[in-house]
Amino acid sequence: MRLYNRRRCYLWSMMRFPFPLSVLLLLTLLLVAGCQSNDKSVVAVTVAPQQVTDDLGHQLTIPARPRRIMSLAASMTEMLYAVADTATIVARTQVCDYPKAVLRKPVISSYPLDLEGLVALHPDVVFTVEGITSLDDIARLEKLGIPVYCQRYSKVTDILRGLTDLGRLLGRAPQAKYLVDSLATELKSLEQSVAPAPVRPRVLAITWQDPIYVYGENTLFTDRIRLAGGQNAVTEHFAQPYPALTREYILKLNPDVLIGGSFGKLDSTFFKSYPELKRIKAYQTRRVYGITGDLMERPSPRVAESVRELQRLLRTP
Amino acid sequence: MSRHAAPWILASLVLMAVLVVLGLRIGSFATDYAFIGRTLLHYNPQEPTQLALVELRLPRIVMALLAGAGLALSGYLMQAMVNNSLADPYLLGTASGASLGAILCFSLLTNLTVAGIYLPPLAALAGALLTTLLVVALGSQRGQLIPGQLLLSGVAISSLTAALGGLLSFLSSSEGQLRTVVFWAMGSFERAGWDVLPYPAGAVAVALVLLVFLQKDLNVLLLGEERAQTLGVHVARTRWILVVMAAALTGCVVALCGPVGFVGLMVPHLTRWLLGVTGRANLLFCALLGADFLLGCDLLARLLYPPAGLPVGLITALFGVPFFVYLLRKKRVAL
Numbered sequence: 001m002r003l004y005n006r007r008r009c010y011l012w013s014m015m016r017f018p019f020p021l022s023v024l025l026l027l028t029l030l031l032v033a034g035c036q037s038n039d040k041s042v043v044a045v046t047v048a049p050q051q052v053t054d055d056l057g058h059q060l061t062i063p064a065r066p067r068r069i070m071s072l073a074a075s076m077t078e079m080l081y082a083v084a085d086t087a088t089i090v091a092r093t094q095v096c097d098y099p100k101a102v103l104r105k106p107v108i109s110s111y112p113l114d115l116e117g118l119v120a121l122h123p124d125v126v127f128t129v130e131g132i133t134s135l136d137d138i139a140r141l142e143k144l145g146i147p148v149y150c151q152r153y154s155k156v157t158d159i160l161r162g163l164t165d166l167g168r169l170l171g172r173a174p175q176a177k178y179l180v181d182s183l184a185t186e187l188k189s190l191e192q193s194v195a196p197a198p199v200r201p202r203v204l205a206i207t208w209q210d211p212i213y214v215y216g217e218n219t220l221f222t223d224r225i226r227l228a229g230g231q232n233a234v235t236e237h238f239a240q241p242y243p244a245l246t247r248e249y250i251l252k253l254n255p256d257v258l259i260g261g262s263f264g265k266l267d268s269t270f271f272k273s274y275p276e277l278k279r280i281k282a283y284q285t286r287r288v289y290g291i292t293g294d295l296m297e298r299p300s301p302r303v304a305e306s307v308r309e310l311q312r313l314l315r316t317p
Numbered sequence: 318m319s320r321h322a323a324p325w326i327l328a329s330l331v332l333m334a335v336l337v338v339l340g341l342r343i344g345s346f347a348t349d350y351a352f353i354g355r356t357l358l359h360y361n362p363q364e365p366t367q368l369a370l371v372e373l374r375l376p377r378i379v380m381a382l383l384a385g386a387g388l389a390l391s392g393y394l395m396q397a398m399v400n401n402s403l404a405d406p407y408l409l410g411t412a413s414g415a416s417l418g419a420i421l422c423f424s425l426l427t428n429l430t431v432a433g434i435y436l437p438p439l440a441a442l443a444g445a446l447l448t449t450l451l452v453v454a455l456g457s458q459r460g461q462l463i464p465g466q467l468l469l470s471g472v473a474i475s476s477l478t479a480a481l482g483g484l485l486s487f488l489s490s491s492e493g494q495l496r497t498v499v500f501w502a503m504g505s506f507e508r509a510g511w512d513v514l515p516y517p518a519g520a521v522a523v524a525l526v527l528l529v530f531l532q533k534d535l536n537v538l539l540l541g542e543e544r545a546q547t548l549g550v551h552v553a554r555t556r557w558i559l560v561v562m563a564a565a566l567t568g569c570v571v572a573l574c575g576p577v578g579f580v581g582l583m584v585p586h587l588t589r590w591l592l593g594v595t596g597r598a599n600l601l602f603c604a605l606l607g608a609d610f611l612l613g614c615d616l617l618a619r620l621l622y623p624p625a626g627l628p629v630g631l632i633t634a635l636f637g638v639p640f641f642v643y644l645l646r647k648k649r650v651a652l
Contacts, residue, residue: 251365
């Protein structure tokens with residue numbers, strides 16, 4: 001009796017839809033079911049997770065084909081957008097703002113780290129950059145079963161290697177290779193376009209005015225400015241990547257070019273606070289320039305764009 | 318207990334001269350004594366090394382001397398005023414108030430230089446004076462300063478301003494701002510320049526002149542309020558003068574160099590150990606000793622971590638505290 005009732009209900013419900021629509025619905029259902037079973041078979045073949053070692057030497061296990069990923073650094077988000085299937089990126093941090101599409105993703109605070117929010121997203125793997133996420137936060141995430149893959153860049157080529165590594169981990173090696181090859185070609189042509197000069201201009205890039213913090217010798221800036229045809233004015237190795245310098249030290253460096261803000265802006269702030277520094281060559285020859293902060297600060301796939309910007313500044317007479 | 322002060326004063330002056338000359342040699346440009354002599358006699362601002370010597374090293378040295386003198390004097394005054402040897406210049410909430418002013422400036426303003434004036438020191442001074450005013454208002458009744466109440470008000474208001482400063486730092490959007498706040502909070506003489514030196518110099522000079530007349534009252538006050546009153550000291554009025562002087566000295570120093578700790582606590586004690594509690598030249602010697610101590614700490618800071626130097630507040634604590642504890646254990650003099 002009950003069976004009959006059910007069948008009758010089913011038939012009745014079928015009849016409520018116009019016939020072609022019902023058929024369409026059935027076909028769609030069949031198709032979806034078919035796809036699902038198909039997908040399962042793929043997973044079954046490549047189910048073995050990957051054992052990988054990140055740039056810091058941490059060993060971690062991540063799924064063969066991570067389906068849910070996120071990054072804890074603005075630069076890493078740019079890297080993921082360039083290589084990964086963007087649908088697999090489950091969130092962004094409050095500082096991630098490039099490319100524009102990332103703004104549509106839910107936000108997880110990276111500082112202080114919203115551990116609960118992150119866990120709730122069930123990421124297969126979290127990517128970050130050395131120095132951005134504390135080792136303590138990484139350890140806590142791993143304790144909660146979320147593998148954290150950390151990258152480190154000291155040269156521009158490290159960014160390319162990073163992209164290749166991401167491609168391999170995410171099962172997108174061909175896409176990564178295509179991107180890396182084109183970036184390498186672009187960087188090479190940029191490097192070759194620099195006219196050979198007897199002495200490369202010495203460039204000092206400041207990140208903060210009080211105290212005066214600068215891009216140290218052991219930052220990516222050194223390699224970027226080399227590719228652009230200049231050289232980092234800071235050649236001494238400091239423990240901190242962005243060391244604080246005294247006015248006397250800068251006076252002694254006497255850089256040819258100063259990066260950190262337009263001439264007008266720095267003239268009314270930086271050089272107003274430190275009038276002694278008006279004696280440096282960069283000020284005397286007005287070779288003081290502002291630069292796009294994101295491009296300069298982030299080790300991202302936009303590295304060629306950043307080198308091109310630096311090159312344009314150095315070519316300004 | 319009182320000993321002859323002249324040899325000590327002479328010694329501190331000699332030490333100061335030695336430290337100043339050494340200080341002139343430390344920096345990025347290599348300089349020798351002959352060069353320093355030449356520069357001081359025939360200064361040529363077109364020469365970068367000479368410019369660095371006269372425009373950067375010398376003001377930094379003078380700033381360290383003035384800050385040391387100012388904080389030591391201020392500490393001496395506070396200890397006399399509340400008649401408590403644990404007192405220091407920051408008792409009135411000056412340091413945390415100045416920090417709050419500076420942090421407000423760093424985190425809320427996008428442009429720190431307005432009309433050619435660099436705002437953080439002004440904001441720090443305003444914060445220092447406003448906090449001091451609040452603490453003094455809470456610590457006084459019917460025009461009389463009540464030491465115990467003043468101490469507790471200072472602690473309470475300091476906690477409040479520190480919490481507000483912490484909140485602002487926590488909410489700070491940029492890493493640079495955070496670093497500035499941290500750097501500022503540990504004290505530094507790097508920003509010193511001839512243009513700002515008249516303010517602390519004026520405060521120290523006025524304090525020294527004024528205190529020459531008050532020295533006797535001050536010493537009597539150290540013996541306790543009741544004895545001071547029976548000996549004819551106008552306790553309430555003297556306390557007010559001391560508070561105003563201490564606030565002005567500390568405010569000037571903190572606004573320009575950040576809250577350098579420990580000098581104001583240690584140097585007055587050393588002074589009393591060396592010259593006795595009621596020495597006539599105590600204040601002068603205290604100022605000289607404070608100046609020497611802070612300049613010595615700054616030299617050490619610059620030598621240990623060139624070029625920018627460690628924050629001087631770290632040096633005063635790291636090297637000053639063990640020395641202080643050693644003296645404390647060795648001498649066992651009643652505080």
